[in-house]
Amino acid sequence: MKLSLGPILYYWPEEQIRQFYREIADSAVDIVYLGETICSKRRSLNLEQWIEIGQQLQAAGKEVVLSTLALLEAESELKSLRKICGNGTFLVEANDLAAVNICAEQEIPFVVGHSVNLYNQGTMGVMARCGMKRWVLPVELSKETLHELQQHRPDGVETEVFSWGKIPLAYAARCYTARHYNLPKDDCQYRCLDDPDGILLNTKEGQPFLTINGIQTQSAQHNNLLGVMEEMKAEGVDVVRISPQSRFTPEIVQLFDQRKREEITLQEGMDAANRLLPLGGVDGYWRGEAGIQPTEI
Numbered sequence: 001m002k003l004s005l006g007p008i009l010y011y012w013p014e015e016q017i018r019q020f021y022r023e024i025a026d027s028a029v030d031i032v033y034l035g036e037t038i039c040s041k042r043r044s045l046n047l048e049q050w051i052e053i054g055q056q057l058q059a060a061g062k063e064v065v066l067s068t069l070a071l072l073e074a075e076s077e078l079k080s081l082r083k084i085c086g087n088g089t090f091l092v093e094a095n096d097l098a099a100v101n102i103c104a105e106q107e108i109p110f111v112v113g114h115s116v117n118l119y120n121q122g123t124m125g126v127m128a129r130c131g132m133k134r135w136v137l138p139v140e141l142s143k144e145t146l147h148e149l150q151q152h153r154p155d156g157v158e159t160e161v162f163s164w165g166k167i168p169l170a171y172a173a174r175c176y177t178a179r180h181y182n183l184p185k186d187d188c189q190y191r192c193l194d195d196p197d198g199i200l201l202n203t204k205e206g207q208p209f210l211t212i213n214g215i216q217t218q219s220a221q222h223n224n225l226l227g228v229m230e231e232m233k234a235e236g237v238d239v240v241r242i243s244p245q246s247r248f249t250p251e252i253v254q255l256f257d258q259r260k261r262e263e264i265t266l267q268e269g270m271d272a273a274n275r276l277l278p279l280g281g282v283d284g285y286w287r288g289e290a291g292i293q294p295t296e297i
Helices: 014-024 047-059 075-085 097-105 121-130 143-150 176-180 226-234 249-260 266-274
Strands: 002-005 031-034 063-067 091-094 110-112 132-136 158-171 199-202 208-213 216-224 239-242
Touching (some): 002 249, 014 031, 014 249, 031 047, 047 063, 047 075, 075 091, 091 097, 097 121, 121 132, 121 143, 158 208, 158 226, 158 249, 176 208, 226 249, 226 266
Parallel strands (some): 002 031, 031 063, 091 110, 110 132
Antiparallel strands (some): 158 216, 199 208, 208 216
8 A cells, every 4th residue: 555645734834835845755655645725815835836846756756646626616716726737747636526527628637535525336437437546535434335435446546545634524615714713704814824733623511523724624633544554455445645734744654654564563553643642533434433433443
């Protein structure tokens, strides 16, 4: 199995982004996804600068993929989407059907992101005929559903699973971060920059529940599938995805690589991972249960 690093889901300053990918260039990651997937107002880097970073990572031996927005709301965003799909250099991760349509019309191969509702064999077949080369299992689906879909996976299509990081749950036209700071969406003052891993939302009882990230809602806890890498391999999973956080991402990549190579035991890996998880890990969706269920070994 290969290791991938998903796109940064948060709003970081340019230098933080560049330093992050300088570290990733020396990591065990095989595939790196680049670009903005949440909000078009996050403009630390433009497309040319993302491609520049992609070329640097490619020179370091990484496969590079450019990711697209999961929710488009304006003509300007559609214009930017066309530029990404037609970049002519890197594979594209299509995170909504507009991106799928553009790539299909121009016969551009693409990855189907986890925000696209690929739930059954019929949809998988349609996407493959449109040019899909890899798909990412929607985060709420279980191992059982993955097993069923793998039985009908078209030849030449790879499977990827979101295996580490706060779980992307929903997208909305409303910006929850702006609302948190009592600001209108159109004058948000780029407050996402103040929260490099999103804003934790607790229940009235004080229990961690969700994370606010602009228009995106995530889990409070981290999805942690480090303990089921052998199960994923047995199910024919080709790529294990790690979602970036502002802290400890290189360490997490190293843990997944060590488990893949069987250089550490399962218990050693899980113990090390838990030390990096202040709110603990969850894996309920993988087991067909509520996603908030704590990780089991």
